[in-house]
C-alpha cells in the first residue's frame with residue numbers, strides 16, 4: 398500500500414522547490430519512505446548482512462553498473478576476498494579477474510588501494526564516519542555518505558542519479574545533474590532530509606530505491622509512489638520534463654585491429670593465446686588483450702600486415718562493435734595466416750608493437766586475468782575456429 402505523506406495536519410507539505418528544507422516536511426517525507434522501504438526493498442546480496450567492507454565493495458561495483466549485473470560478481474568477490482585484509486593482501490591480477498563483467502576497471506584498482514590504506518592506516522577496520530571514509534582512494538562524497546549512513550547510522554547525505562531524479566520531480570526543480578547549482582541544491586535537500594529523519598540510513602537507501610524501482614527514468618510508476626500526494630511533477634503531469642537531460646558530448650569512433658594468435662604445444666594440449674598488457678593509463682589500463690593496433694580510421698590490410706610484422710596478410714575472423722561511455726569501438730578481429738605457429742615470428746610481432754609485456758596463457762583459464770568482455774569473446778571465437786580446423 399502506498400503511504401500518504403500527510404501524516405498529520407501540521408505536517409502537510411505545501412510543495413515547492415524548498416519544501417524539503419523545512420524540518421517537519423523533511424521528516425514527513427522520510428517517514429513515508431521509511432514505511433514504504435521496509436516492505437518494498439529488494440532482496441540484494443549486500444543487504445542481507447551489513448558491514449563496512451561489504452558496503453565498500455558493493456558501492457564500488459554499483460558505480461555506473463546496474464544492480465542485476467552486480468549481484469553475481471559481488472558474491473564471487475566475497476567468496477574470494479571475505480574481508481578487507483584478504484582484499485588488501487590479494488594481487489591486483491586476482492582483483493581484476495574477479496571484476497570481470499563489471500567494466501570500469503579503474504574502480505577495482507581504487508577499491509584494492511582503499512583496502513590497503515585501511516590495512517595500513519586504520520588497523521584493518523573500515524572507517525565509520527563520512528569524513529574519514531572520504532580520505533580513502535576512490536571514495537567520493539556519495540560513497541562516503543552511503544556507507545556512513547546506511548551501515549553506521551550517521552546523518553550523512555547522499556545524492557546519486559536516482560536521488561537527484563526523485564528530488565527534481567518532487568519539487569519540479571529545473572537544471573541538470575552535473576550542473577553546479579542543481580547538484581548543490583540536491584545536496585542541500587539531502588542534508589535536510591538526513592538531519593531531520595529518525596533513520597537517516599534507511600531513508601537515504603529508500604530514496605535511491607524509489608528512484609531505481611518506482612520513480613524510474615522512463616515511465617515512473619507514480620500510482621505506487623509513497624510520496625505521490627506531494628509530488629509537483631505528478632500533479633502537473635510533467636514527470637518527463639524532470640530532471641532536464643544533459644546534452645551528450647560527441648562520441649568518437651575507434652578502430653582496433655586485433656591479431657588473435659593461438660598455439661598448442663602438442664597436438665593434444667590445450668590451446669594457448671598470446672596476450673599483451675595494455676598501457677598504464679587510459680581505457681582498460683593494464684588489462685590483457687591480444688596484440689592490437691588502434692586507429693581513428695580503419696587501416697588497410699597491407700598496413701595491418703606490415704605493422705604486425707606478418708609475412709602474409711592475416712585472415713579475417715569477425716567484426717565486433719562495442720560501446721563504452723565515450724566512444725564506439727569497432728574491433729576487426731584477425732588471426733595469422735599460417736599453417737603452423739613455427740612460421741609465425743612472435744619476436745618480430747612484439748618488437749613491431751613496441752615490446753609490450755606479453756605472455757602465452759591457456760585460453761580456457763582467462764578468468765585468471767583481467768580481460769575486457771569483447772576481448773574474451775573474440776578469443777573464444779578464435780579458439781573454436783582453430784579447434785574446428787585441427
Ligand code: SF4
Pocket residue numbers: 563566567611612613617618619620622623624625626628629630631636
Ligand atoms: S509521484 Fe511519480 S514523479 Fe513524483 S516522486 Fe513519485 S514516482 Fe517520482
